[in-house]
Amino acid sequence: MKSRVHAVAGVLALTLIGSFFVASVVVEVFGDHTAVKAVKTAIAFALLALVPCMAITGGTGRSLSASRSRAPLIRRKQRRTAVAAAIGLLVLVPCAVALQRLAADGDFGTAFAVVQAVELVGGAVNITLLSLNVRDGRLLTAASRRRGKHAATVTAQT
Numbered sequence: 208m209k210s211r212v213h214a215v216a217g218v219l220a221l222t223l224i225g226s227f228f229v230a231s232v233v234v235e236v237f238g239d240h241t242a243v244k245a246v247k248t249a250i251a252f253a254l255l256a257l258v259p260c261m262a263i264t265g266g267t268g269r270s271l272s273a274s275r276s277r278a279p280l281i282r283r284k285q286r287r288t289a290v291a292a293a294i295g296l297l298v299l300v301p302c303a304v305a306l307q308r309l310a311a312d313g314d315f316g317t318a319f320a321v322v323q324a325v326e327l328v329g330g331a332v333n334i335t336l337l338s339l340n341v342r343d344g345r346l347l348t349a350a351s352r353r354r355g356k357h358a359a360t361v362t363a364q365t
């Protein structure tokens with residue numbers, strides 16, 4: 208159950224960050240200023256879902272790995288999650304808020320372009336880090352299933 212909650216929260220966080228990225232690029236390329244403003248407002252509100260998703264993923268991940276916290280895959284996931292959380296809080300959240308304010312003021316000049324570029328780079332890094340965490344999570348789950356099966360076989364034989 209905890210593993211399900213962890214996986215759903217993690218994949219949801221990745222989906223949200225991916226959607227912010229795709230929506231920002233698509234609206235920059237094809238949308239007018241009204242569409243950009245709508246997307247920036249939606250992203251600023253969707254942060255309210257992203258932050259708890261990341262917190263739940265981190266908390267359940269720590270608890271799932273309590274007995275094997277020194278395993279290399281888990282240490283790598285921990286490091287990636289710490290970097291992703293720092294980028295989220297120090298780059299993505301401030302950028303999303305600034306872009307929403309600039310768009311609301313109808314200011315789509317140089318400042319908007321620079322902040323948008325920084326947000327896209329931070330978003331791309333976080334998409335990569337979270338995707339690697341999903342991949343390693345699947346490996347960890349497969350390993351714990353194998354361990355479970357092995358334990359069941361040993362018990363049945365004794």
Ligand code: HEM
Nearest residue numbers: 210214217268269271272285288340341344345347348351
């Ligand atoms: C945003 C970051 C993270 C994402 C996106 C993520 C994603 C996932 C996914 C998709 C699974 C597979 C679950 C399944 O197949 O049912 C998983 C498993 C796992 N994750 Fe994470 N994870 C993240 C962070 C962490 C952290 C920080 C830790 C440890 C401190 C951790 C520890 C684990 C463990 C131990 C499992 C295996 C659970 C089991 O035994 O079935 N994860 N993760």
